[in-house]
Amino acid sequence: QVQLVESGGGLVKPGESLRLSCAASGSTLSGFHMNWIRQAPGKGLEWLSYISGTRDYIMYAESVRGRFTISRDNAKNSLFLELNSLRAEDTAVYYCARAVGCSATSCSKGFVYWGQGILVTVSS
Amino acid sequence: DIQMTQSPSSLSASIGDRVTITCRASQSITSYLNWYQLKPGKAPKLLIYASFTLQSGVPSRFSGSGSGTDFTLTINNLQPDDFSTYYCQQSYNFPWTFGQGTKVEIK
Numbered sequence: 001q002v003q004l005v006e007s008g009g010g011l012v013k014p015g016e017s018l019r020l021s022c023a024a025s026g027s028t029l030s031g032f033h034m035n036w037i038r039q040a041p042g043k044g045l046e047w048l049s050y051i052s053g054t055r056d057y058i059m060y061a062e063s064v065r066g067r068f069t070i071s072r073d074n075a076k077n078s079l080f081l082e083l084n085s086l087r088a089e090d091t092a093v094y095y096c097a098r099a100v101g102c103s104a105t106s107c108s109k110g111f112v113y114w115g116q117g118i119l120v121t122v123s124s
Numbered sequence: 125d126i127q128m129t130q131s132p133s134s135l136s137a138s139i140g141d142r143v144t145i146t147c148r149a150s151q152s153i154t155s156y157l158n159w160y161q162l163k164p165g166k167a168p169k170l171l172i173y174a175s176f177t178l179q180s181g182v183p184s185r186f187s188g189s190g191s192g193t194d195f196t197l198t199i200n201n202l203q204p205d206d207f208s209t210y211y212c213q214q215s216y217n218f219p220w221t222f223g224q225g226t227k228v229e230i231k
Contacts, residue, residue, distance in 0.1 A: 004167075035220075045160075045168070045211050045222040059218045062125075095168065099215070107215040108174050110158030114167040 002027040002113045004096050009118035016086055016122075022079040022096030022115055030074040033102040035111060036081045038092035046092075049081065050099070057104065064090075086122045093117040126150050126214050130223030136231040143199040145226045147212035150193075156216035157195045159188055162209045162225075171210075172197065202228075 008020040022034070031053040038046050049070040050059045058070055069082040079096050095117045101108035127150040137143050147157065155175040160168045170179045172188035175195060185200045199206055207230050212223040 039162075044225045045162070045213070047213075047220040047222065050218070050220075061219045097168075101173075105217050106156050107220075108156065110170055110173045110213060110215045111160070111168070112170050112173075112179070114169075116165075116167050 002098065004098065004113055004115035006094060006096055006115045006118035009094065009120045011121045011123065012086055013124050014087055014122055018083045018086065018120060020081040020083065020094055020096075020118060020120070022081075024077045024079075028074070029072065029077050029079060029098075033099040033107065034070075034072060034079045035097045035099055036068075036070060036079075037095045037097055037111070037114075038090075039095070039117075040089070040092040043092075048094075051079070052102070083120065086120075088122050091120060091122050093119050125219055126153060126217060126221055128212055128214055128221050128223040130212055130226055132226060133224060134227040134229060136229050137202050138231045139202055139204060141202045141231075143202055143206075143228060145197045145210055145212075145228075147190075147195045147197070147223050148193055149195075149214055152192045153214045153216035155191050156214055157188070157190065158213045158215055159186075159197045160211045160213065161206075162211065168211075199228075 003025045036048040051070045067085045071080045096115045097111035098113040099107040100112045129148045157175045159172040176188045209227045
């Protein structure tokens with residue numbers, strides 16, 4: 001059973017940074033296509049970023065491009081999201097999720113495995 | 125970007141009812157359409173992928189259909205555990221996008 005567990009969330013001030021981690025158990029992350037997705041309070045789901053299994057393909061949503069950086073350490077079986085220049089509108093629950101059946105720009109199975117999410121609050 | 129428009133945004137239904145949620149893409153996404161169930165405090169759950177394929181372990185009362193731009197999620201014989209929020213999502217092209225969500229409430 002694949003389990004994903006996010007950590008690193010918390011309360012930060014506008015302009016500050018945070019690093020989220022996603023640890024996998026029950027399966028290796030190596031070779032799998034990983035994503036970060038968030039849900040702001042009272043809002044819907046928003047896909048943020050994707051990293052391919054071999055790290056040679058990375059994509060971002062326009063709302064976070066240039067401020068957020070996705071990375072992975074396959075040896076540590078972990079996924080990361082560096083959040084910089086945080087704004088109040090970045091307040092959300094952040095999920096890591098593994099996509100399945102992916103080619104260059106599409107995934108036939110969507111997000112099969114999700115973590116429980118971690119709350120990031122940006123407030124002065 | 126591909127816009128996903130879900131309707132209705134909310135609905136009230138009773139146990140045993142049949143519920144239908146629609147999702148429309150702003151351009152063709154062939155069959156790259158997935159449906160998720162969200163409950164507060166829990167990991168989102170993939171219900172259906174590739175428009176109509178039931179994810180392993182998901183009850184057969186859930187079904188999906190559609191291709192191109194118009195898709196439907198149907199829940200037959202609504203059960204207490206099904207009162208939740210549902211999202212469609214296109215995985216055809218980046219940026220991957222979600223619908224606005226449909227909250228299914230008890231009548």
